[in-house]
Amino acid sequence: MNIKAILEQFIVNDLLVGNGQGEIGPDTSLISSGILDSLSLIRLINFVEDNFNLVVEDEDVVPDNFETINALGALIATKQG
Amino acid sequence: MSSGEQSSIASSSVNENIPERTEVVVIGGGPAGSSVATLLAKEGIEVVLLEKEKFPRPQVGESILPHMWKFTDRLGITEKIRQEGFLAKSGGIIAWDGKIHQLGFSNFGYTNPDRMGLHVERDIFDDILLKHSAALGVHVFEEINVRNVDFSDAERPLVSYADRRNKGFANGVIACRYVVDASGHTSLLARQFKARHMVSEEIKYLGLWGYYRNSRYLGVDRKSHDPGEVRRVKPVTFVSSFEDGWIWHIILRESTSVGLVINRDTVRGMGKEAQTEYLQETCANTAVLRDLLEPAEFIEGSTFFRPDYSYYSEKIAGENFYCIGDAGGFVDPLFSQGVQAAFYNAAVAAWAISSSLSNESRRLRYSQIAERQMQQYYSFSRLLALGDFGAEGVDQKSVMSMMRAMPRNEIELALAAAFTTSRSDNLRRMAREAGLYDDFGDDFGRSKLTLIDHLE
Numbered sequence: 208m209n210i211k212a213i214l215e216q217f218i219v220n221d222l223l224v225g226n227g228q229g230e231i232g233p234d235t236s237l238i239s240s241g242i243l244d245s246l247s248l249i250r251l252i253n254f255v256e257d258n259f260n261l262v263v264e265d266e267d268v269v270p271d272n273f274e275t276i277n278a279l280g281a282l283i284a285t286k287q288g
Numbered sequence: 289m290s291s292g293e294q295s296s297i298a299s300s301s302v303n304e305n306i307p308e309r310t311e312v313v314v315i316g317g318g319p320a321g322s323s324v325a326t327l328l329a330k331e332g333i334e335v336v337l338l339e340k341e342k343f344p345r346p347q348v349g350e351s352i353l354p355h356m357w358k359f360t361d362r363l364g365i366t367e368k369i370r371q372e373g374f375l376a377k378s379g380g381i382i383a384w385d386g387k388i389h390q391l392g393f394s395n396f397g398y399t400n401p402d403r404m405g406l407h408v409e410r411d412i413f414d415d416i417l418l419k420h421s422a423a424l425g426v427h428v429f430e431e432i433n434v435r436n437v438d439f440s441d442a443e444r445p446l447v448s449y450a451d452r453r454n455k456g457f458a459n460g461v462i463a464c465r466y467v468v469d470a471s472g473h474t475s476l477l478a479r480q481f482k483a484r485h486m487v488s489e490e491i492k493y494l495g496l497w498g499y500y501r502n503s504r505y506l507g508v509d510r511k512s513h514d515p516g517e518v519r520r521v522k523p524v525t526f527v528s529s530f531e532d533g534w535i536w537h538i539i540l541r542e543s544t545s546v547g548l549v550i551n552r553d554t555v556r557g558m559g560k561e562a563q564t565e566y567l568q569e570t571c572a573n574t575a576v577l578r579d580l581l582e583p584a585e586f587i588e589g590s591t592f593f594r595p596d597y598s599y600y601s602e603k604i605a606g607e608n609f610y611c612i613g614d615a616g617g618f619v620d621p622l623f624s625q626g627v628q629a630a631f632y633n634a635a636v637a638a639w640a641i642s643s644s645l646s647n648e649s650r651r652l653r654y655s656q657i658a659e660r661q662m663q664q665y666y667s668f669s670r671l672l673a674l675g676d677f678g679a680e681g682v683d684q685k686s687v688m689s690m691m692r693a694m695p696r697n698e699i700e701l702a703l704a705a706a707f708t709t710s711r712s713d714n715l716r717r718m719a720r721e722a723g724l725y726d727d728f729g730d731d732f733g734r735s736k737l738t739l740i741d742h743l744e
Contacts, residue, residue: 238692238693239696241695241696244358244695245632245661245690245693245694246632246635246636246639248693249636249639249657249658249661250639252657253643253650253653253654253657256650256653257647257650262653265660265686266685268660268689269689269692270689270692270693273693
């Protein structure tokens, strides 16, 4: 599975359980739309670190990097170098 | 292990033995402690909660923002709180340096009448939360004073306590994996680590408050009402500045909470009687309050005093401990952030502990992620309520990032509040730097405030 598919699966299956949210795509805004609150953001950060074996630094935790699956996928790709 | 002692429900646990080992010890049973305990118990984690007082006990901080409900949903306690029938409030009216603003929750998308802000009697509110923890399997023990925590074995912190139940006295120790300090102003761990600081040497605020019977109140219609009308015309929380600080007026079902936040020097050396007199005189000399309290009588013996308004701790999480609620930091309660911060940080700590229990190898990292998130929240509250003084020890970049990630209605409400007093220039400047005004327009927040000429 590629990075984006893994992210989507985690967000839909683990973060949005019971939230009644509809479909999300690679460009769905996750934060400004309120789909992800700050508690789910923590879980997402942790998932990214654990699953892709990297460290999300403090300065990486800006909404721009987590706003969409595409943006987050780009951050992960950069970090994996 | 005490897994076979499921009969240990809350206050009925008077004669029960406190276990010698458990997974998590929570110190303190206020909203922070009870909610972290409930969230962990819901995941099947064994929790012992030690509370110093016998609940219900008096507590100040009666104004609750409408964001509360998303946390009570998570705790599974929304229905019980609703059934209690606390007073719903519609927002606030703030009279500050001659300007009067009205802040209505409905302008920020909070329109569900079942999910308004509340004025709660905190003894009852906190008791509901703690009983809920016990009902979900948390081992709750009251009248237990925790003395200190020995972290010399990082895998096995030892919590020492004095058992004062039944007017007795016995020392004991619990071994656990994780400790949550939710001890409120006691800030047990922060003091133990010598990590607790006043926000600024220049502001030494204290809280001085008391309760009145039969006070009139300000309604959402900006008019003064008889307390008998409080179910018909929703109340607001009324705040007024005066020369030495500011005053709150919060109507409850049977009484009204009125308090001052002032510089410590103002009442230095005063005894309880003189403090009570100062409180009453200040109210009598302040516009609007004078009229609201005119028919009211002060409830004798209801004067309270708390000296350390506004402190923070530089260390609030580690691989085996978390400090949440007032134990991790406290700010001037001007914008009712306290219970909010308690719920939020409890949820963060619960996530970190439950993740640590299932994946030990990452537990240091969980505590780092959690600490960053919790400090952001405290820092945000500090900048909102304390202005320039609040900036000490704040990582501004981190707070800006949090502001951008906040749900729009919450950040907009906070920024609207930031326009009502002289306290929040810093926060507004940061909102500008964070680009919030670029995104939402120069009037973001302010446009949803109402400037009032006068109050009837």
